[in-house]
Amino acid sequence: xxxxxxxxxxxxxxxxxxxxxxxxxxxxxxxxxxxxxxxxxxxxxxxxxxxxxxxxxxxxxxxxxxxxxxxxxxxxxxxxxxxxxxxxxxxxxxxxxxxxxxxxxxxxxxxxxxxxxxxxxxxxxxxxxxxxxxxxxxxxxxxxxxxxxxxxxxxxxxxxxxxxxxxxxxxxxxxxxxxxxxxxxxxxxxxxxxxxxxxxxxxxxxxxxxxxxxxxxxxxxxxxxxxxxxxxxxxxxxxxxxxxxxxxxxxxxxxxxxxxxxxxxxxxxxxxxxxxxxxxxxxxxxxxxxxxxxxxxxxxxxxxxxxxxxxxxxxxxxxxxxxxxxxxxxxxxxxxxxxxxxxxxxxxxxxxxxxxxxxxxxxxxxxxxxxxxxxxxxxxxxxxxxxxxxxxxxxxxxxxxxxxxxxxxxxxxxxxxxxxxxxxxxxxxxxxxxxxxxxxxxxxxxxxxxxxxxxxxxx
Amino acid sequence: xxxxxxxxxxxxxxxxxxxxxxxxxxxxxxxxxxxxxxxxxxxxxxxxxxxxxxxxxxxxxxxxxxxxxxxxxxxxxxxxxxxxxxxxxxxxxxxxxxxxxxxxxxxxxxxxxxxxxxxxxxxxxxxxxxxxxxxxxxxxxxxxxxxxxxxxxxxxxxxxxxxxxxxxxxxxxxxxxxxxxxxxxxxxxxxxxxxxxxxxxxxxxxxxxxxxxxxxxxxxxxxxxxxxxxxxxxxxxxxxxxxxxxxxxxxxxxxxxxxxxxxxxxxxxxxxxxx
Ligand SMILES: Cc1cc2nc3c(=O)[nH]c(=O)nc-3n(C[C@H](O)[C@H](O)[C@H](O)COP(=O)(O)OP(=O)(O)OC[C@H]3O[C@@H](n4cnc5c(N)ncnc54)[C@H](O)[C@@H]3O)c2cc1C
Ligand code: SF4
Ligand code: FES
Numbered sequence: 001x002x003x004x005x006x007x008x009x010x011x012x013x014x015x016x017x018x019x020x021x022x023x024x025x026x027x028x029x030x031x032x033x034x035x036x037x038x039x040x041x042x043x044x045x046x047x048x049x050x051x052x053x054x055x056x057x058x059x060x061x062x063x064x065x066x067x068x069x070x071x072x073x074x075x076x077x078x079x080x081x082x083x084x085x086x087x088x089x090x091x092x093x094x095x096x097x098x099x100x101x102x103x104x105x106x107x108x109x110x111x112x113x114x115x116x117x118x119x120x121x122x123x124x125x126x127x128x129x130x131x132x133x134x135x136x137x138x139x140x141x142x143x144x145x146x147x148x149x150x151x152x153x154x155x156x157x158x159x160x161x162x163x164x165x166x167x168x169x170x171x172x173x174x175x176x177x178x179x180x181x182x183x184x185x186x187x188x189x190x191x192x193x194x195x196x197x198x199x200x201x202x203x204x205x206x207x208x209x210x211x212x213x214x215x216x217x218x219x220x221x222x223x224x225x226x227x228x229x230x231x232x233x234x235x236x237x238x239x240x241x242x243x244x245x246x247x248x249x250x251x252x253x254x255x256x257x258x259x260x261x262x263x264x265x266x267x268x269x270x271x272x273x274x275x276x277x278x279x280x281x282x283x284x285x286x287x288x289x290x291x292x293x294x295x296x297x298x299x300x301x302x303x304x305x306x307x308x309x310x311x312x313x314x315x316x317x318x319x320x321x322x323x324x325x326x327x328x329x330x331x332x333x334x335x336x337x338x339x340x341x342x343x344x345x346x347x348x349x350x351x352x353x354x355x356x357x358x359x360x361x362x363x364x365x366x367x368x369x370x371x372x373x374x375x376x377x378x379x380x381x382x383x384x385x386x387x388x389x390x391x392x393x394x395x396x397x398x399x400x401x402x403x404x405x406x407x408x409x410x411x412x413x414x415x416x417x418x419x420x421x422x423x424x425x426x427x428x429x430x431x432x433x434x435x436x437x438x439x440x441x442x443x444x445x446x447x448x449x450x451x452x453x454x455x456x457x458x459x
Numbered sequence: 460x461x462x463x464x465x466x467x468x469x470x471x472x473x474x475x476x477x478x479x480x481x482x483x484x485x486x487x488x489x490x491x492x493x494x495x496x497x498x499x500x501x502x503x504x505x506x507x508x509x510x511x512x513x514x515x516x517x518x519x520x521x522x523x524x525x526x527x528x529x530x531x532x533x534x535x536x537x538x539x540x541x542x543x544x545x546x547x548x549x550x551x552x553x554x555x556x557x558x559x560x561x562x563x564x565x566x567x568x569x570x571x572x573x574x575x576x577x578x579x580x581x582x583x584x585x586x587x588x589x590x591x592x593x594x595x596x597x598x599x600x601x602x603x604x605x606x607x608x609x610x611x612x613x614x615x616x617x618x619x620x621x622x623x624x625x626x627x628x629x630x631x632x633x634x635x636x637x638x639x640x641x642x643x644x645x646x647x648x649x650x651x652x653x654x655x656x657x658x659x660x661x662x663x664x665x666x667x668x669x670x671x672x673x674x675x676x677x678x679x680x681x682x683x684x685x686x687x688x689x690x691x692x693x694x695x696x697x698x699x700x701x702x703x704x705x706x707x708x709x710x711x712x713x714x715x716x717x718x719x720x721x722x723x724x725x726x727x728x729x730x731x732x733x734x
Pocket of ligand 1: 090092143144146147149166167169172173176179208209210211230231233255286287290391394427428434436439
């Protein structure tokens with residue numbers, strides 16, 4: 001069994017990188033990738049594949065890297081994952097393939113994500129084949145251009161469908177564009193994937209809110225099937241006193257101002273953002289880490305306040321580590337009780353200390369308030385990153401579309417079929433806030449199901 | 460896309476513009492609004508649609524050139540295109556028969572109230588309209604609203620036209636002397652607050668059309684949140700019209716000023732560039 005540790009990935013130095021928005025992780029060189037690929041045992045019953053939500057043939061692509069057949073390796077990944085350059089960067093590998101990799105039991109698992117990213121970056125210019133079947137006479141509409149919508153669109157275009165992709169915002173990409181910052185996922189990578197989808201003939205229509213600009217029921221008159229990939233874009237607030245004071249943002253607002261509207265480049269770009277010297281980020285997921293790290297880059301002192309303990313932080317390990325390296329402070333086991341301010345601007349937050357009780361429905365130990373234990377923090381900016389819910393615009397304006405408790409669209413998980421004939425859904429609108437790879441996987445399953453439905457005519 | 464087909468100055472700094480957006484022209488209802496971006500690096504700002512022409516796919520907006528974005532918009536000429544126009548957003552106004560309705564409008568609210576006024580008129584309401592402006596030169600659309608309304612009052616702060624004083628002056632008189640079933644105020648927040656404060660004492664149902672800072676207009680950012688009846692609501696999806704007696708206007712006015720310094724800077728830079 002090889003004892004060699006995994007090959008580290010070069011990163012921008014923390015001192016330097018908090019002064020820019022350039023990508024932090026620099027990726028493997030060819031030599032590094034070959035060295036890392038060489039650690040793979042090529043297990044006959046590969047455990048890693050079991051951990052992958054879309055079952056990429058991981059040993060096969062790693063073996064192709066060993067043979068220096070990078071294009072082939074890229075195509076192998078693309079069989080299952082339509083966005084390798086993106087998932088290689090943002091997948092929580094430590095909970096997926098790298099968690100189940102056999103080597104994880106005896107030491108460090110193979111750096112599968114880094115290898116995936118290497119292959120995708122290596123092939124960025126020329127491995128994407130714009131090959132598709134001739135037009136089959138059928139039109140499909142896709143709502144939302146996040147990873148789910150992009151995947152369905154590309155897959156169906158390849159099969160010969162005419163696909164129209166509607167997006168509410170002025171730019172495509174969903175959370176990839178408005179949520180995840182450049183230093184984790186550079187915009188040119190998303191652009192490249194979108195160019196590919198367009199090259200396949202998908203017609204991209206921005207600035208259309210389905211349910212407002214056009215009703216879903218109207219789309220069904222012009223299109224044989226509709227896929228809804230509208231994400232979980234509605235921010236959850238704490239609902240505590242003082243939350244509407246100035247200087248308090250939802251993470252969605254804060255991150256959209258930066259990523260979508262480029263507020264960090266004000267006044268070259270017109271959208272402003274005001275960030276003070278002391279930022280408090282409430283939450284512990286990727287969204288919280290991103291908000292904290294953006295704030296650092298805007299020159300603030302940043303503290304993350306999380307109601308559980310370090311072990312329960314839901315963010316990717318790598319991002320937690322990088323946030324720490326960048327000087328983000330953490331306060332665990334506490335939650336805001338109230339905000340107070342002067343002249344309308346927030347200047348302090350009263351917090352409640354928590355302790356962990358019995359596991360709740362999520363399987364994690366539930367935070368419960370510690371009697372009488374409160375403290376106050378001085379802050380001038382607060383970012384609330386405690387979660388997002390499905391946006392109800394479509395379900396509220398569509399007849400016969402069944403939704404669950406939080407407004408999530410109810411579907412058959414194998415196909416994405418909703419309660420409404422001809423309508424499919426997938427990604428965060430179904431699962432609630434989840435991951436890029438799961439949204440992509442759901443898109444792929446629905447593409448197959450839509451193809452079957454429109455070929456056989458059987459719902 | 461989003462081609463400007465007509466443009467007209469209604470006063471010194473108020474512009475009316477007609478844009479080609481067939482889908483919105485078809486879908487929009489009175490009370491709803493759109494979000495526009497003038498150019499790629501621009502802000503997203505909400506604007507009310509004043510009239511729409513389904514057949515020709517046109518919508519007409521009226522805006523006052525106050526900040527950088529509206530100034531840039533005002534510079535766009537017929538034949539040019541806007542970068543983005545999205546909507547309709549928000550809920551349609553609850554148009555029905557109320558009886559005696561008083562519409563109070565100030566600033567660009569004078570234009571914004573037009574589609575609702577028309578719809579309320581068609582629903583059989585008796586419409587009294589009060590338009591307020593600082594001075595005569597700033598008045599516009601008195602003829603448009605005059606022709607829709609059964610009775611029209613105009614007030615100017617300096618008395619240069621119509622009644623001298625604020626819109627609340629004729630409104631109070633109406634409240635004192637007749638039965639009013641509903642009041643709708645559209646315009647500067649301070650005016651909507653004054654109207655709501657006045658009608659509260661008379662227990663007359665009062666709607667206001669709120670205009671906070673927005674980004675997406677779809678309920679995604681929460682930047683447009685206001686407190687209504689002690690609860691946080693998003694104006695872009697829960698509004699834009701709310702019960703004026705329940706709105707926390709002071710909070711709204713505070714939130715509208717969030718970026719006042721940056722707005723001044725952007726405007727200054729634009730003016731320097733133009734000079
Ligand atoms: C800040 C942040 C960081 C994240 N980091 C990670 C990470 O590191 N790794 C990871 O795996 N996941 C991460 N996630 C989660 C991941 O981004 C999402 O799970 C994923 O993007 C969901 O994809 P989707 O296609 O379902 O929806 P989205 O990406 O949300 O896209 C939905 C799109 O639909 C559009 N839309 C909505 N309603 C309508 C309508 N009515 N009409 C037209 N268009 C509409 C929206 O504007 C949006 O563009 C992160 C999320 C956030 C917010
Ligand atoms: S489980 Fe690990 S060692 Fe085995 S094939 Fe997968 S990546 Fe290679
Ligand atoms: S403008 Fe973003 S939620 Fe209303």
